[in-house]
Amino acid sequence: MSWFSKTFSSSIGRKLLVAVTGLFLCSFLVVHLVGNLQLFKGDGGASFNIYSHFMATNPLIRTMEIVLVLGFVFHIYEALVLTRRNKSVRPVQYAYNRPQDNSNWSSRNMGLLGTVILVFLIIHLYNFFWRARFGEPNMIPIEGTDYDDLYSVVVQSFHLWWYVLIYVLGQIALGYHLYHGFSSAFHTLGLNHKKYTPAIQKFGAFFSIVVPAGFAAMPLYFFIKDVVL
Amino acid sequence: MAGNNPNSKPMNLTLKVWRQKNSKAAGNLETYQIKDISPEMSFLEMMDVLNEDLLLKGIDPVAFDHDCREGICGMCSLYINGRAHGPERGTTTCQLHMRKFSDGDTITIEPWRAGPFPVLKDLCTDRSALDRIQQAGGYISVNTGGVPDANEIPIPKTIADKAFDAATCIQCGACVAACKNGSAMLFTSAKVSQLAMLPQGQVERKTRVENMVAQMDKEGFGACTNIGSCAAECPVGISLENIAMLNREYIGASFTSENV
Ligand code: HEM
Ligand code: SF4
Ligand code: FES
Numbered sequence: 456m457s458w459f460s461k462t463f464s465s466s467i468g469r470k471l472l473v474a475v476t477g478l479f480l481c482s483f484l485v486v487h488l489v490g491n492l493q494l495f496k497g498d499g500g501a502s503f504n505i506y507s508h509f510m511a512t513n514p515l516i517r518t519m520e521i522v523l524v525l526g527f528v529f530h531i532y533e534a535l536v537l538t539r540r541n542k543s544v545r546p547v548q549y550a551y552n553r554p555q556d557n558s559n560w561s562s563r564n565m566g567l568l569g570t571v572i573l574v575f576l577i578i579h580l581y582n583f584f585w586r587a588r589f590g591e592p593n594m595i596p597i598e599g600t601d602y603d604d605l606y607s608v609v610v611q612s613f614h615l616w617w618y619v620l621i622y623v624l625g626q627i628a629l630g631y632h633l634y635h636g637f638s639s640a641f642h643t644l645g646l647n648h649k650k651y652t653p654a655i656q657k658f659g660a661f662f663s664i665v666v667p668a669g670f671a672a673m674p675l676y677f678f679i680k681d682v683v684l
Numbered sequence: 685m686a687g688n689n690p691n692s693k694p695m696n697l698t699l700k701v702w703r704q705k706n707s708k709a710a711g712n713l714e715t716y717q718i719k720d721i722s723p724e725m726s727f728l729e730m731m732d733v734l735n736e737d738l739l740l741k742g743i744d745p746v747a748f749d750h751d752c753r754e755g756i757c758g759m760c761s762l763y764i765n766g767r768a769h770g771p772e773r774g775t776t777t778c779q780l781h782m783r784k785f786s787d788g789d790t791i792t793i794e795p796w797r798a799g800p801f802p803v804l805k806d807l808c809t810d811r812s813a814l815d816r817i818q819q820a821g822g823y824i825s826v827n828t829g830g831v832p833d834a835n836e837i838p839i840p841k842t843i844a845d846k847a848f849d850a851a852t853c854i855q856c857g858a859c860v861a862a863c864k865n866g867s868a869m870l871f872t873s874a875k876v877s878q879l880a881m882l883p884q885g886q887v888e889r890k891t892r893v894e895n896m897v898a899q900m901d902k903e904g905f906g907a908c909t910n911i912g913s914c915a916a917e918c919p920v921g922i923s924l925e926n927i928a929m930l931n932r933e934y935i936g937a938s939f940t941s942e943n944v
Pocket of ligand 1: 636
């Protein structure tokens with residue numbers, strides 16, 4: 456085996472890939488969240504539709520989209536390989552075990568949380584990405600040009616209570632995943648130092664609350680504004 | 685030293701002990717009643733009392749590992765009531781006292797559970813996988829000849845302290861036993877980082893970490909997901925920082941060593 460494949464099929468090499476892709480996905484979350492904040496502009500969706508059009512057509516964004524898909528594929532593949540291998544290490548389980556006395560729930564359930572995120576992701580992509588790219592949304596004129604009216608697709612989806620629930624649950628899973636994952640990724644990369652680690656941990660906790668809360672605010676906002684009130 | 689049972693009254697306990705004839709046989713938990721256990725006893729002394737009882741009844745005594753009985757050899761093990769080395773943090777089973785339990789308690793006692801630690805008999809497991817990781821690289825080259833002066837090589841105090849902390853690992857395997865992933869990374873990281881930090885460890889530095897990690901994987905231990913159960917259950921308090929250092933050493937060595 457070449458040194459390269461030996462490194463990346465070792466336990467630490469695979470962890471390294473999970474960590475690098477995990478942090479890359481975190482950067483994607485920031486871009487995605489900031490862009491989607493246009494939903495709150497209250498301009499009938501004009502800026503959101505222009506932004507969506509830009510994201511769907513700009514060549515740089517389209518290239519990054521491929522990198523993003525690869526990031527997800529590697530993250531999920533490596534994480535699943537590791538999780539399955541780790542599960543097989545203890546063929547006979549303890550009759551009596553108290554892991555809650557020595558560790559956090561989220562850190563022990565990264566595979567489960569990741570799977571919930573994956574399910575959410577599939578539903579989310581099918582509904583918005585697929586329909587935006589390959590479906591035929593209504594056209595809406597903004598300042599003389601016709602745009603796909605994705606804003607209405609989003610707003611209408613978020614009038615369904617069960618759809619809102621899926622989103623909120625998905626974001627809770629993401630929050631727990633990141634609560635452990637963000638600082639854990641730095642640890643996996645070997646970036647541990649008494650000067651920086653406490654700040655990384657604090658920022659990780661902040662990130663894991665603010666980002667999922669921001670995403671969850673969107674379905675909740677439209678549901679409460681249009682359906683409840 | 686008040687525990688759960690400060691009034692020093694002898695205790696009666698129910699024990700559920702893993703019994704297994706040999707590595708091939710299927711095992712099961714057997715229930716035994718045990719009387720008049722002094723809170724001053726260590727957990728292993730309580731096991732001795734149990735075994736005397738069993739002998740009198742003509743039952744095969746329970747096999748369990750132990751040696752120094754003073755917390756330095758790493759031979760004692762036991763998963764007690766769902767925790768490696770029992771409910772008290774920072775102790776080996778030989779240093780756990782019965783005052784941590786109360787009269788009438790039920791105590792479940794199991795062997796370390798991990799594929800690379802096969803059960804030999806009852807509560808004894810084969811932990812030689814850890815020896816093989818150590819042999820794969822946990823050594824340094826020294827010149828024979830005249831005795832070098834003490835402190836000939838200056839080492840900063842903070843580094844010496846950290847290396848010494850890592851060197852206190854007694855190779856008990858509690859980290860593996862407690863880890864959801866059955867990972868031996870805390871153990872391996874203690875051995876790697878201890879030598880990586882010291883000038884004497886530089887000669888084999890890169891090859892060491894590559895070989896020890898390869899051996900760790902080959903033995904079938906899991907991959908760390910930074911859960912932290914290991915460090916929480918480690919009797920000598922090996923810190924999780926060592927695993928970050930192991931990762932750093934391994935990634936660095938993989939990309940820069942001469943071993944292709
Ligand atoms: C936007 C989506 C996601 C983000 C931002 C994300 C982020 C992260 C981060 C930062 C880590 C920590 C890496 C480390 O500890 O070294 C991680 C670990 C992990 N992720 Fe994800 N993840 C996402 C989606 C997923 C999905 C869809 C799955 C699985 C189906 C998954 C499964 C895992 C697993 C099992 C780990 C544990 C590996 C470990 O702790 O070493 N993740 N993730
Ligand atoms: S790191 Fe701690 S728990 Fe693991 S073998 Fe060494 S002393 Fe035992
Ligand atoms: S018997 Fe030596 S450490 Fe417990």
